[in-house]
Amino acid sequence: MYFCPMNIEHFLSESISSIINELFCLTSSVNEIILQKTKKEFEGDYTLVTFPYIKASKTSPEKTGELIGEQLLKNNTSITKFNVVKGFLNFTLSNNFWLSEFKTISHQENYGIKPAKSSGKQIMLEYSSPNTNKPLHLGHVRNNLLGYSVATINKTQGHDVIKVNLVNDRGIHICKSMLAWQLFGNGETPQSSGMKGDHLVGKYYVIFDKEYKKQVQTLIEAGTSKDDAEKKAPIMLQTQEMLLKWESSDKEIIDLWKMMNGWVYDGFAISYNKLGVDFDKIYYESNTYLLGKEVVQDGLAKGVFYKKDNGSICIDLTKDGLDEKVVLRSDGTSVYITQDMGTAIERFKEFPTISQMIYTVGNEQDYHFKVLFKILEKLGYAWAKECYHLSYGMVELPEGKMKSREGTVVDADDLMDGMIATAKETTEESGKVTNFTEEEKEQLYNTIGMGALKYFILKVDPKKKMLFDPKESIDLHGNTGPFIQYAHARIKSILRDYNNTTDITISDNITLHEKEKELIKIQYDFAKILEEAANTYNPAVVANYTYELAKLFNQFYNECSVLKEENKEIKQFRIKLIETTANIIKNGMLCLGVNVPERM
RNA sequence: GGUCCCGUAGCUCAGCUGGAUAGAGCAACAGCCUUCUAAGCUGUGGGCCAUUGGUUCGAAUCCAAUCGGGAUCACCA
Numbered sequence: 001m002y003f004c005p006m007n008i009e010h011f012l013s014e015s016i017s018s019i020i021n022e023l024f025c026l027t028s029s030v031n032e033i034i035l036q037k038t039k040k041e042f043e044g045d046y047t048l049v050t051f052p053y054i055k056a057s058k059t060s061p062e063k064t065g066e067l068i069g070e071q072l073l074k075n076n077t078s079i080t081k082f083n084v085v086k087g088f089l090n091f092t093l094s095n096n097f098w099l100s101e102f103k104t105i106s107h108q109e110n111y112g113i114k115p116a117k118s119s120g121k122q123i124m125l126e127y128s129s130p131n132t133n134k135p136l137h138l139g140h141v142r143n144n145l146l147g148y149s150v151a152t153i154n155k156t157q158g159h160d161v162i163k164v165n166l167v168n169d170r171g172i173h174i175c176k177s178m179l180a181w182q183l184f185g186n187g188e189t190p191q192s193s194g195m196k197g198d199h200l201v202g203k204y205y206v207i208f209d210k211e212y213k214k215q216v217q218t219l220i221e222a223g224t225s226k227d228d229a230e231k232k233a234p235i236m237l238q239t240q241e242m243l244l245k246w247e248s249s250d251k252e253i254i255d256l257w258k259m260m261n262g263w264v265y266d267g268f269a270i271s272y273n274k275l276g277v278d279f280d281k282i283y284y285e286s287n288t289y290l291l292g293k294e295v296v297q298d299g300l301a302k303g304v305f306y307k308k309d310n311g312s313i314c315i316d317l318t319k320d321g322l323d324e325k326v327v328l329r330s331d332g333t334s335v336y337i338t339q340d341m342g343t344a345i346e347r348f349k350e351f352p353t354i355s356q357m358i359y360t361v362g363n364e365q366d367y368h369f370k371v372l373f374k375i376l377e378k379l380g381y382a383w384a385k386e387c388y389h390l391s392y393g394m395v396e397l398p399e400g401k402m403k404s405r406e407g408t409v410v411d412a413d414d415l416m417d418g419m420i421a422t423a424k425e426t427t428e429e430s431g432k433v434t435n436f437t438e439e440e441k442e443q444l445y446n447t448i449g450m451g452a453l454k455y456f457i458l459k460v461d462p463k464k465k466m467l468f469d470p471k472e473s474i475d476l477h478g479n480t481g482p483f484i485q486y487a488h489a490r491i492k493s494i495l496r497d498y499n500n501t502t503d504i505t506i507s508d509n510i511t512l513h514e515k516e517k518e519l520i521k522i523q524y525d526f527a528k529i530l531e532e533a534a535n536t537y538n539p540a541v542v543a544n545y546t547y548e549l550a551k552l553f554n555q556f557y558n559e560c561s562v563l564k565e566e567n568k569e570i571k572q573f574r575i576k577l578i579e580t581t582a583n584i585i586k587n588g589m590l591c592l593g594v595n596v597p598e599r600m
Numbered sequence: 601g602g603u604c605c606c607g608u609a610g611c612u613c614a615g616c617u618g619g620a621u622a623g624a625g626c627a628a629c630a631g632c633c634u635u636c637u638a639a640g641c642u643g644u645g646g647g648c649c650a651u652u653g654g655u656u657c658g659a660a661u662c663c664a665a666u667c668g669g670g671a672u673c674a675c676c677a
Binding site: 034036039041042047049051052054061085086087088131168171172173285310311312314321322323326328329330331333335336363364365366367368370391393394401426427430432448459460461463464465466467469472475476477478479480482483485486487489490493494497498540544547548551554555557558559561562563564599600 | 602612632657
């Protein structure tokens with residue numbers, strides 16, 4: 001059974017609301033009371049801003065604060081003192097109040113995390129969605145980490161999250177790699193070349209592009225216009241021919257397609273595994289790209305769509321602040337949004353119990369999803385308002401945007417390997433792993449390297465574009481994943497020395513050290529942080545929280561000794577306090593897909 | 601041109617459902633290891649929160665305009 005410690009803010013607000021109502025003849029409700037945590041420079045735990053009440057109190061902000069403060073003190077034994085600075089009433093909760101809060105927190109194995117599937121809400125979350133013509137790069141890394149993390153965070157709220165991947169495995173761009181391999185590959189395979197499958201296919205995609213440019217140039221030199229040359233380059237015509245063959249299920253082409261996609265999937269499996277992401281279901285566009293055509297007919301009958309003179313079918317969204325959008329070409333074939341409509345409808349049919357659909361896709365497609373959701377709404381699907389575009393900003397490099405054609409993309413595999421290598425280097429220098437086995441060492445390097453990478457990316461608000469500076473990303477100091485992992489390892493080291501933490505009962509006679517109280521307060525926040533992160537689809541909230549927690553622990557560690565504390569009751573309390581801290585650090589980091597080591 | 605997003609310390613980012621003297625990390629400088637892991641802790645310097653106006657007792661936060669940067673507006677995906 002999950003239970004929350006007493007909701008402090010709610011209990012205080014209730015008390016304050018009844019006081020000001022009585023004192024100033026107001027009829028405020030609990031929700032209108034705005035409480036905030038007292039700033040560090042002032043004494044107190046919580047602060048009430050009294051400016052809003054000076055009209056009713058007909059006196060100064062200071063006096064108003066005094067009046068409320070005196071009443072609070074009288075009515076609540078858990079409030080021990082207060083002070084007023086201008087319009088701010090700061091009051092302090094008793095030692096035992098915080099101690100009892102801590103007991104509630106520490107008695108739960110996973111404070112703040114609700115049991116799996118306990119909320120009754122089911123969410124489908126799509127992320128990753130790679131193309132099978134090239135390996136994953138830094139942009140995909142942000143997508144994957146974000147999707148996985150948001151899924152994990154939503155699970156902590158008791159939601160049932162179905163993680164899905166929609167693989168773009170067909171189309172003209174896939175044929176480009178296939179054709180280039182056919183023309184220039186000489187039968188090269190991942191086995192024969194020792195190259196990872198997705199990289200091998202990506203290599204031919206690049207080769208295609210080079211050859212294509214060359215042919216276009218030749219045509220231009222022969223007097224063809226640029227536009228014509230780009231359309232008529234032989235290799236491009238061949239590609240289009242190949243796509244037609246694919247669509248008519250030509251056996252040779254299908255076999256080639258299956259073989260090369262198989263290479264790519266083998267490669268992706270390795271990258272996904274290293275990234276630590278997984279899926280409950282994988283969709284392939286080769287199976288879904290024809291979906292949505294019946295829906296277009298349906299919408300036409302309903303009058304949502306209309307047919308233009310040239311035969312194409314459109315929707316007019318100008319009244320909704322959007323434009324006119326084609327949903328079916330004049331030759332009757334689908335456009336991209338057609339299959340997105342069909343796929344969404346199909347998913348809600350296949351999983352009738354899902355109440356929300358989240359798409360993890362970059363913000364360059366903001367407009368696309370606005371249109372998609374609007375169309376679904378107009379078609380009359382009630383769940384359309386539960387569709388959410390988890391839009392994230394682009395990842396940029398110090399030298400600017402990544403351009404695959406200019407070879408400035410950061411490859412996901414190289415990136416991960418580089419991070420792990422750096423972790424290895426730094427760890428070896430520290431000389432802390434001399435008694436580790438080889439397997440333990442490898443695992444630790446992996447944990448630290450991937451922890452650094454994941455934290456670096458997830459600590460930034462997903463909505464914002466982010467700069468990826470390789471030099472900065474491999475830093476293991478300060479606001480980084482390894483900093484937090486280190487705090488965890490330090491705690492575990494103490495707990496190992498202490499041995500048995502299970503039969504500790506926390507004494508009621510402990511005077512809290514300042515840092516101990518701060519630790520309890522921040523631990524208490526964890527449940528709310530998870531809720532907020534889930535509601536706003538924002539792993540950065542959890543990342544920044546976990547960093548604050550680790551930083552606070554380090555301060556505590558510096559000021560208070562645990563094992564050398566002579567008072568047995570304090571020592572036992574501190575053991576429990578750091579045990580809970582480690583647990584929250586671990587659970588917070590797991591929300592980001594980051595593991596924490598026992599030793600480092 | 602229309603629509604949308606973003607401008608906070610030298611750099612990377614928090615803070616944005618309005619509240620006290622705007623916070624971290626990196627970089628720079630100065631301290632702290634015979635004491636539970638120094639991947640740590642403490643301190644110093646560094647800011648017209650892009651600009652201007654408005655709303656308010658109170659604006660980095662809300663509104664408008666301007667400037668600067670980006671995305672998008674295909675019978676592409």
